[in-house]
Amino acid sequence: MxxxxxxxxxxxxxxxxxxxxxxxxxxxxxxxxxxxxxxxxxxxxxxxxxxxxxxxxxxxxxxxxxxxxxxxxxxxxxxxxxxxxxxxxxxxxxxxxxxxxxxxxxxxxxxxxxxxxxxxxxxxxxxxxxxxxxxxxxxxxxxxxxxxxxxxYARARTIAQRAPDTLRDIRKAGLDRVHLGLETGDDELLKKIKKGVTAEGHIQGGQKAMDAGFQVSEYWMPGLGGKELTEQHARNTARVLNAVNPHYIRSRPFRPLPGTPIYDEAATGAFVQLTPKEQLLEIKAMVQALEVTSKVCFDHAANHWRTRGGGLVFSHDYEGYKFPEEKDTLLERIEDGLAFDQPPSTFLHL
Ligand code: SF4
Incomplete structure (x- = not known):
C-alpha cells in the first residue's frame, strides 16, 4: 500500500x-x-x-x-x-x-x-x-x-580547512564533484564583494580538492569588477585557475541583481558596469591567459553573446571547450563576437 x-x-x-x-x-x-x-x-x-x-x-x-x-x-x-x-x-x-x-x-x-x-x-x-x-x-x-x-556546492575556504585525510574519506564515501564559487582571483575584488576568502585561499581549497580526487568545477563571473577592476579581475582569475587547473571552469556573467548591495552601488553610480562588448573583451583576456587542461564552459543562458551570423558565440554545452586543444577555436569565436557592438542581454537572472 x-x-x-x-x-x-x-x-x-x-x-x-x-x-x-x-x-x-x-x-x-x-x-x-x-x-x-x-x-x-x-x-x-x-x-x-x-x-x-x-x-x-x-x-x-x-x-x-x-x-x-x-x-x-x-x-x-x-x-x-x-x-x-x-x-x-x-x-x-x-x-x-x-x-x-x-x-x-x-x-x-x-x-x-x-x-x-x-x-x-x-x-x-x-x-x-x-x-x-x-x-x-x-x-x-x-x-x-x-x-x-x-x-x-562547496566553499574553497571550508575545503582548505579540512585535513587531506578527511577530504579523501569524503571522496571515498561517494562525493565525486565539488562546484566552487571562485567568482574572481583578484584579492581587491574578493574583499570588495565580501567573498570571505583570498586568492591564496581559493588556490589552497581548489588544490586540496584536486589532491583528494574530487572533480573540481570552478565558477567565475565576467564583469564582476566593473570598469574599474576589469583588467586585474581577468588577469588574477586566470592566475588562480592556472594554479588549480580544475576539471571545469564555468562562466557566470555578472549582472547586478535587485536586493543585493552591488545593485544599489550600480544604481548610485558607485559601481560602473561593463558593456556587453567590454565583458566579452574581459573573457577574451581571461581565456588568453589560461594555461590549463580544464574544460572551459559557458553552460548558462547568461552567456548571451552573438556572432555576426546570429548564432551564439559560446556553446552552452556542459562539457564546454577542452583546453589546450580548443583554446584557439574559442578565441576565434570570441573575435567573431567582438567584430560588432553586442546588444544587451535579454536574459533575466533570478
Ligand atoms: S553568499 Fe557567497 S558563498 Fe553564499 S551562496 Fe552566495 S555566492 Fe555562495
Missing part, C-alpha cells in the same frame, strides 16, 4: 549541469552558512541551518518509499517497474497530496532519467561534521545503488 509519508525537503538551487542531467536533489544543509557576498541573491532572505544525520537519512528513506510505490504501481499496470505516466497518475490518484509536494516532480524526473546522478543541497555541504557527511553519503549510495555520480 502507498504511504502518505513522503516527507522530504527539496531546496531551490542547483547548478544547470545538474538540472539537465536530472539529478536527485538531496538537502544536506539549508541555505548558505556565509551569505555575505554582495552580488549574491540566492539565500539572502534565508537563514542557514544544519540538518542532523537523522533528518537527512529520514529524507532519503522517504524518497526511497516514493520510488518504491511508483515502481509498485508500474508493476501493477504491467509496465515492468518502469516509471511511466500512467504509473505516476495512478499513485497521484491514491495519494492526492503528491500534487502539492515540492519534491515529487523532481524525484519522478530523476527516476525517468535513469536515476544516475545526485546533487547535495544547499550552499556548502562540506560545512557538515565530516563523519556525518561520510555517513549520509554512504546511506544515500546504499539506498539508491543506481547513483553513479554525486556532486555538491
Amino acid at each position: 502507498p504511504t502518505n509519508d513522503y516527507n522530504f525537503e527539496t531546496g531551490v538551487f542547483r547548478p544547470p549541469s545538474e538540472g539537465g542531467a536530472a539529478s536527485l536533489l538531496v538537502r544536506f544543509t539549508r541555505n548558505c552558512p556565509w551569505n555575505h557576498c554582495t552580488f549574491c541573491a540566492m539565500y539572502k532572505h534565508e537563514r542557514f541551518s544544519r540538518r542532523s544525520l537523522e533528518e537527512i537519512t529520514s529524507d532519503i528513506d522517504a524518497m526511497a518509499a516514493l520510488a518504491r510505490d511508483l515502481r509498485d504501481e508500474s508493476e501493477r499496470l504491467g509496465h515492468n517497474g518502469r516509471i511511466t505516466r500512467d504509473a505516476v497518475l495512478a499513485l497521484f490518484k491514491k495519494v492526492p497530496g503528491l500534487n502539492h509536494h515540492n519534491g515529487a516532480a523532481m524525484l519522478i524526473q530523476w527516476l525517468m532519467a535513469g536515476g544516475s546522478t545526485a546533487f547535495l543541497q544547499d550552499g556548502n555541504s562540506l560545512i557538515m561534521p565530516p563523519k556525518d557527511l561520510v555517513a549520509a553519503l554512504s546511506y544515500l549510495k546504499s539506498t539508491f545503488p543506481s547513483i553513479r555520480r554525486i556532486t555538491t
Whole structure:
C-alpha cells in the first residue's frame, strides 16, 4: 500500500549541469552558512541551518518509499517497474497530496532519467561534521545503488580547512564533484564583494580538492569588477585557475541583481558596469591567459553573446571547450563576437 509519508525537503538551487542531467536533489544543509557576498541573491532572505544525520537519512528513506510505490504501481499496470505516466497518475490518484509536494516532480524526473546522478543541497555541504557527511553519503549510495555520480556546492575556504585525510574519506564515501564559487582571483575584488576568502585561499581549497580526487568545477563571473577592476579581475582569475587547473571552469556573467548591495552601488553610480562588448573583451583576456587542461564552459543562458551570423558565440554545452586543444577555436569565436557592438542581454537572472 502507498504511504502518505513522503516527507522530504527539496531546496531551490542547483547548478544547470545538474538540472539537465536530472539529478536527485538531496538537502544536506539549508541555505548558505556565509551569505555575505554582495552580488549574491540566492539565500539572502534565508537563514542557514544544519540538518542532523537523522533528518537527512529520514529524507532519503522517504524518497526511497516514493520510488518504491511508483515502481509498485508500474508493476501493477504491467509496465515492468518502469516509471511511466500512467504509473505516476495512478499513485497521484491514491495519494492526492503528491500534487502539492515540492519534491515529487523532481524525484519522478530523476527516476525517468535513469536515476544516475545526485546533487547535495544547499550552499556548502562540506560545512557538515565530516563523519556525518561520510555517513549520509554512504546511506544515500546504499539506498539508491543506481547513483553513479554525486556532486555538491562547496566553499574553497571550508575545503582548505579540512585535513587531506578527511577530504579523501569524503571522496571515498561517494562525493565525486565539488562546484566552487571562485567568482574572481583578484584579492581587491574578493574583499570588495565580501567573498570571505583570498586568492591564496581559493588556490589552497581548489588544490586540496584536486589532491583528494574530487572533480573540481570552478565558477567565475565576467564583469564582476566593473570598469574599474576589469583588467586585474581577468588577469588574477586566470592566475588562480592556472594554479588549480580544475576539471571545469564555468562562466557566470555578472549582472547586478535587485536586493543585493552591488545593485544599489550600480544604481548610485558607485559601481560602473561593463558593456556587453567590454565583458566579452574581459573573457577574451581571461581565456588568453589560461594555461590549463580544464574544460572551459559557458553552460548558462547568461552567456548571451552573438556572432555576426546570429548564432551564439559560446556553446552552452556542459562539457564546454577542452583546453589546450580548443583554446584557439574559442578565441576565434570570441573575435567573431567582438567584430560588432553586442546588444544587451535579454536574459533575466533570478
Ligand atoms: S558563498 Fe555562495 S551562496 Fe553564499 S553568499 Fe557567497 S555566492 Fe552566495
